[in-house]
Amino acid sequence: MKTLKKIGIYASACLALITSCEPIEDRDALENSFDPEKIELLAIHSSPGSNLFTLKMNTPGVTGYWNYSINKGFSDEVEVLYPITGTQTFTYVVSSGYLPDSDVTKVEYVTKTIDVDITVLDVAVPEEWGHLVGEGSKTWVFDKSDLTKWWYMTDADWNAFWWQPEDGPTDELGRMTFDLDGRPNFTYHASPDADPVTGSTWVFNSDFSRLTIIGDANILGVEGGGVQVDGLKEYQIIELTEDRLVLFMSGVAWSPGWVWVFKPMAE
Secondary structure, three states: OOOHHHHOOOOHHHHHHHOOOOOOOOOOOOOOOOOHHHHHEEEEEOOOOOOOEEEEOOOOOEEEEEEOOOEEEEEOEEEEEEEOOEEEEEEEEEEEEEHHHOOHHEEEEOEEEEEEOEEEEEOOOOOHHHHHHHHEEEEEEOOOOOOOOOOOEEEEOOOEEEEEOOOOOOOOOOOOEEEEOOOOEEEEEEOOOOOOEEEEEEEEEOOOOOEEEEEEOOOOOHHHHOOEEEOEEEEEEEEEEOOOEEEEEEEEEEEEEEEEEEOOOOO
Protein backbone atom coordinates (compact mmCIF):
# COMPACT_ATOMS: atom_id res chain seq x y z
CA MET A 1 0.00 0.00 0.00
CA LYS A 2 2.87 2.38 0.78
CA THR A 3 4.28 1.77 -2.70
CA LEU A 4 0.96 2.56 -4.36
CA LYS A 5 0.64 5.71 -2.25
CA LYS A 6 4.09 6.87 -3.36
CA ILE A 7 3.19 6.27 -7.00
CA GLY A 8 0.08 8.37 -6.56
CA ILE A 9 2.11 11.21 -5.05
CA TYR A 10 4.61 11.11 -7.93
CA ALA A 11 1.81 11.10 -10.53
CA SER A 12 0.15 14.12 -8.91
CA ALA A 13 3.45 15.99 -8.85
CA CYS A 14 4.11 15.26 -12.52
CA LEU A 15 0.60 16.35 -13.48
CA ALA A 16 1.07 19.60 -11.57
CA LEU A 17 4.39 20.20 -13.34
CA ILE A 18 2.89 19.62 -16.79
CA THR A 19 -0.08 21.84 -16.03
CA SER A 20 2.18 24.65 -14.85
CA CYS A 21 3.96 24.69 -18.26
CA GLU A 22 0.77 25.33 -20.21
CA PRO A 23 0.16 28.96 -21.34
CA ILE A 24 -2.18 30.82 -19.05
CA GLU A 25 -3.79 32.61 -22.03
CA ASP A 26 -4.15 32.14 -25.80
CA ARG A 27 -1.43 33.84 -27.85
CA ASP A 28 -2.38 36.10 -30.74
CA ALA A 29 -1.78 34.49 -34.12
CA LEU A 30 1.18 35.97 -35.97
CA GLU A 31 0.29 37.99 -39.04
CA ASN A 32 1.86 40.35 -41.51
CA SER A 33 2.24 43.67 -39.72
CA PHE A 34 2.58 45.85 -42.84
CA ASP A 35 -0.62 47.46 -44.10
CA PRO A 36 -0.37 48.52 -47.77
CA GLU A 37 -3.00 51.21 -47.17
CA LYS A 38 -0.62 52.95 -44.77
CA ILE A 39 2.33 52.99 -47.19
CA GLU A 40 2.62 56.31 -49.00
CA LEU A 41 4.11 56.37 -52.50
CA LEU A 42 4.91 59.52 -54.46
CA ALA A 43 5.87 60.25 -58.06
CA ILE A 44 7.59 63.57 -58.66
CA HIS A 45 8.02 64.59 -62.31
CA SER A 46 11.02 66.68 -63.37
CA SER A 47 8.47 68.67 -65.43
CA PRO A 48 4.72 68.13 -66.00
CA GLY A 49 4.12 64.68 -67.53
CA SER A 50 7.85 64.10 -68.10
CA ASN A 51 9.32 60.67 -68.67
CA LEU A 52 11.99 61.60 -66.10
CA PHE A 53 10.63 61.37 -62.55
CA THR A 54 11.42 60.29 -59.01
CA LEU A 55 9.60 57.49 -57.22
CA LYS A 56 9.56 57.81 -53.44
CA MET A 57 8.33 55.58 -50.62
CA ASN A 58 7.48 58.08 -47.89
CA THR A 59 6.51 55.93 -44.88
CA PRO A 60 8.95 55.69 -41.92
CA GLY A 61 9.82 52.21 -40.69
CA VAL A 62 9.17 50.47 -44.00
CA THR A 63 12.03 49.13 -46.10
CA GLY A 64 11.93 47.49 -49.50
CA TYR A 65 12.58 48.07 -53.19
CA TRP A 66 10.93 49.32 -56.37
CA ASN A 67 10.00 46.75 -59.02
CA TYR A 68 8.80 48.00 -62.39
CA SER A 69 8.69 46.94 -66.00
CA ILE A 70 12.16 47.97 -67.14
CA ASN A 71 14.21 47.78 -63.94
CA LYS A 72 14.38 47.47 -60.15
CA GLY A 73 15.47 50.12 -57.66
CA PHE A 74 16.86 48.92 -54.35
CA SER A 75 16.15 51.98 -52.24
CA ASP A 76 13.17 53.96 -51.04
CA GLU A 77 13.79 56.68 -53.62
CA VAL A 78 14.78 56.09 -57.25
CA GLU A 79 15.03 58.21 -60.38
CA VAL A 80 13.33 56.69 -63.42
CA LEU A 81 13.88 57.51 -67.09
CA TYR A 82 10.99 55.78 -68.86
CA PRO A 83 11.11 55.07 -72.61
CA ILE A 84 7.42 55.39 -73.60
CA THR A 85 4.38 57.49 -72.78
CA GLY A 86 1.10 56.37 -71.21
CA THR A 87 -0.08 55.41 -67.73
CA GLN A 88 2.51 53.09 -66.21
CA THR A 89 2.27 51.11 -62.97
CA PHE A 90 5.15 50.94 -60.50
CA THR A 91 5.32 48.59 -57.51
CA TYR A 92 7.01 48.95 -54.13
CA VAL A 93 7.79 45.60 -52.46
CA VAL A 94 8.31 45.45 -48.68
CA SER A 95 11.53 43.50 -48.28
CA SER A 96 10.69 41.67 -45.03
CA GLY A 97 8.52 38.78 -46.10
CA TYR A 98 6.05 37.18 -43.73
CA LEU A 99 6.22 33.41 -43.25
CA PRO A 100 2.79 31.90 -42.54
CA ASP A 101 3.20 28.95 -40.15
CA SER A 102 6.98 29.54 -40.38
CA ASP A 103 6.89 27.85 -43.79
CA VAL A 104 9.52 29.33 -46.15
CA THR A 105 7.60 27.97 -49.15
CA LYS A 106 4.66 30.26 -48.33
CA VAL A 107 6.50 33.56 -47.93
CA GLU A 108 4.22 36.56 -48.49
CA TYR A 109 5.38 40.04 -49.52
CA VAL A 110 3.35 43.18 -49.06
CA THR A 111 3.24 45.33 -52.21
CA LYS A 112 1.86 48.77 -53.00
CA THR A 113 1.47 50.22 -56.50
CA ILE A 114 1.31 53.70 -57.95
CA ASP A 115 0.25 54.76 -61.45
CA VAL A 116 2.30 57.43 -63.21
CA ASP A 117 0.98 59.37 -66.20
CA ILE A 118 3.74 60.00 -68.75
CA THR A 119 2.60 62.38 -71.47
CA VAL A 120 5.84 63.55 -73.04
CA LEU A 121 9.31 62.13 -73.78
CA ASP A 122 11.11 65.37 -73.02
CA VAL A 123 14.26 63.59 -71.85
CA ALA A 124 16.13 61.41 -74.35
CA VAL A 125 16.24 57.67 -73.69
CA PRO A 126 18.56 55.02 -75.18
CA GLU A 127 17.45 54.47 -78.76
CA GLU A 128 17.35 50.68 -78.33
CA TRP A 129 13.99 50.93 -76.56
CA GLY A 130 12.36 52.69 -79.48
CA HIS A 131 14.00 50.39 -82.00
CA LEU A 132 12.57 47.26 -80.33
CA VAL A 133 9.09 48.41 -79.25
CA GLY A 134 8.43 51.48 -81.39
CA GLU A 135 5.92 53.68 -79.59
CA GLY A 136 5.03 50.89 -77.18
CA SER A 137 4.51 47.76 -79.28
CA LYS A 138 6.28 46.37 -82.33
CA THR A 139 5.98 43.09 -84.26
CA TRP A 140 8.94 41.37 -85.93
CA VAL A 141 9.17 38.66 -88.63
CA PHE A 142 12.04 36.92 -90.41
CA ASP A 143 14.02 39.11 -92.81
CA LYS A 144 14.65 37.09 -95.99
CA SER A 145 16.09 39.93 -98.05
CA ASP A 146 19.27 37.81 -98.16
CA LEU A 147 18.13 34.22 -98.70
CA THR A 148 21.63 32.93 -98.00
CA LYS A 149 21.75 34.36 -94.48
CA TRP A 150 18.52 34.79 -92.54
CA TRP A 151 18.48 31.75 -90.20
CA TYR A 152 21.85 30.07 -90.15
CA MET A 153 24.46 28.05 -88.27
CA THR A 154 27.77 29.52 -87.14
CA ASP A 155 30.81 28.71 -85.10
CA ALA A 156 31.02 30.02 -81.54
CA ASP A 157 32.03 33.23 -83.34
CA TRP A 158 28.89 34.61 -84.97
CA ASN A 159 30.94 35.91 -87.93
CA ALA A 160 32.00 32.39 -88.89
CA PHE A 161 29.13 31.47 -91.23
CA TRP A 162 28.68 27.71 -91.64
CA TRP A 163 25.35 26.81 -93.18
CA GLN A 164 21.97 28.21 -94.22
CA PRO A 165 19.45 25.33 -94.40
CA GLU A 166 17.37 25.19 -97.58
CA ASP A 167 14.26 24.52 -95.53
CA GLY A 168 13.44 27.14 -92.92
CA PRO A 169 11.91 26.46 -89.50
CA THR A 170 8.23 25.50 -89.30
CA ASP A 171 7.45 28.93 -87.84
CA GLU A 172 9.23 30.90 -90.57
CA LEU A 173 5.95 32.69 -91.41
CA GLY A 174 5.23 33.44 -87.78
CA ARG A 175 5.68 36.66 -85.86
CA MET A 176 6.71 37.91 -82.44
CA THR A 177 5.69 41.09 -80.63
CA PHE A 178 7.56 43.08 -78.00
CA ASP A 179 5.61 45.63 -75.99
CA LEU A 180 5.70 47.65 -72.77
CA ASP A 181 2.05 47.39 -71.77
CA GLY A 182 2.44 47.45 -67.97
CA ARG A 183 5.57 45.31 -68.24
CA PRO A 184 7.81 44.06 -71.06
CA ASN A 185 5.52 41.53 -72.77
CA PHE A 186 6.59 39.00 -75.39
CA THR A 187 3.95 37.37 -77.61
CA TYR A 188 4.70 34.59 -80.11
CA HIS A 189 2.66 33.37 -83.10
CA ALA A 190 3.90 30.22 -84.86
CA SER A 191 2.09 31.16 -88.09
CA PRO A 192 -0.13 33.95 -89.43
CA ASP A 193 -3.28 32.24 -88.10
CA ALA A 194 -1.86 30.56 -84.99
CA ASP A 195 -3.10 31.30 -81.50
CA PRO A 196 -0.77 33.59 -79.55
CA VAL A 197 1.55 32.26 -76.87
CA THR A 198 1.34 34.91 -74.17
CA GLY A 199 2.60 35.37 -70.62
CA SER A 200 6.32 35.70 -71.36
CA THR A 201 8.49 38.76 -70.74
CA TRP A 202 11.78 40.15 -72.01
CA VAL A 203 14.62 42.24 -70.65
CA PHE A 204 17.68 44.07 -71.93
CA ASN A 205 20.95 43.94 -70.02
CA SER A 206 22.46 47.23 -68.84
CA ASP A 207 24.40 48.02 -72.05
CA PHE A 208 21.78 46.69 -74.49
CA SER A 209 24.12 43.99 -75.77
CA ARG A 210 21.86 41.10 -74.75
CA LEU A 211 18.15 40.31 -74.91
CA THR A 212 16.62 37.67 -72.63
CA ILE A 213 13.22 36.02 -73.03
CA ILE A 214 11.59 34.79 -69.81
CA GLY A 215 8.67 32.36 -69.85
CA ASP A 216 7.22 29.62 -72.05
CA ALA A 217 7.51 31.44 -75.38
CA ASN A 218 10.70 31.95 -77.36
CA ILE A 219 11.78 33.79 -80.48
CA LEU A 220 10.99 32.48 -83.93
CA GLY A 221 13.16 29.69 -85.29
CA VAL A 222 14.40 27.81 -82.20
CA GLU A 223 12.77 24.49 -83.04
CA GLY A 224 14.73 21.27 -83.37
CA GLY A 225 17.43 22.01 -80.82
CA GLY A 226 18.18 25.65 -81.41
CA VAL A 227 17.89 26.33 -77.68
CA GLN A 228 20.79 27.20 -75.42
CA VAL A 229 22.24 24.10 -73.78
CA ASP A 230 21.84 25.54 -70.26
CA GLY A 231 18.15 26.23 -70.92
CA LEU A 232 18.44 30.02 -70.92
CA LYS A 233 16.89 32.20 -73.62
CA GLU A 234 19.60 34.83 -73.64
CA TYR A 235 20.61 36.25 -77.01
CA GLN A 236 23.51 38.43 -78.01
CA ILE A 237 22.29 41.46 -79.95
CA ILE A 238 24.40 41.72 -83.09
CA GLU A 239 22.31 44.51 -84.60
CA LEU A 240 19.29 46.48 -83.42
CA THR A 241 18.01 49.36 -85.51
CA GLU A 242 14.58 50.66 -86.42
CA ASP A 243 14.50 48.26 -89.40
CA ARG A 244 16.60 45.28 -88.37
CA LEU A 245 17.13 42.90 -85.42
CA VAL A 246 19.92 40.31 -85.55
CA LEU A 247 20.32 37.89 -82.64
CA PHE A 248 23.00 35.30 -81.93
CA MET A 249 23.26 32.45 -79.45
CA SER A 250 26.31 30.28 -78.83
CA GLY A 251 26.26 26.77 -77.44
CA VAL A 252 22.84 25.75 -78.75
CA ALA A 253 21.74 22.14 -78.58
CA TRP A 254 22.63 21.26 -82.16
CA SER A 255 25.53 23.53 -83.15
CA PRO A 256 28.22 25.87 -81.73
CA GLY A 257 26.08 28.89 -82.60
CA TRP A 258 23.05 30.19 -84.48
CA VAL A 259 21.97 33.54 -85.95
CA TRP A 260 18.42 34.88 -86.46
CA VAL A 261 17.67 37.89 -88.70
CA PHE A 262 14.39 39.83 -88.30
CA LYS A 263 12.64 42.92 -89.64
CA PRO A 264 9.51 44.81 -88.54
CA MET A 265 6.28 43.37 -89.83
CA ALA A 266 4.69 45.52 -92.52
CA GLU A 267 1.52 47.24 -91.33
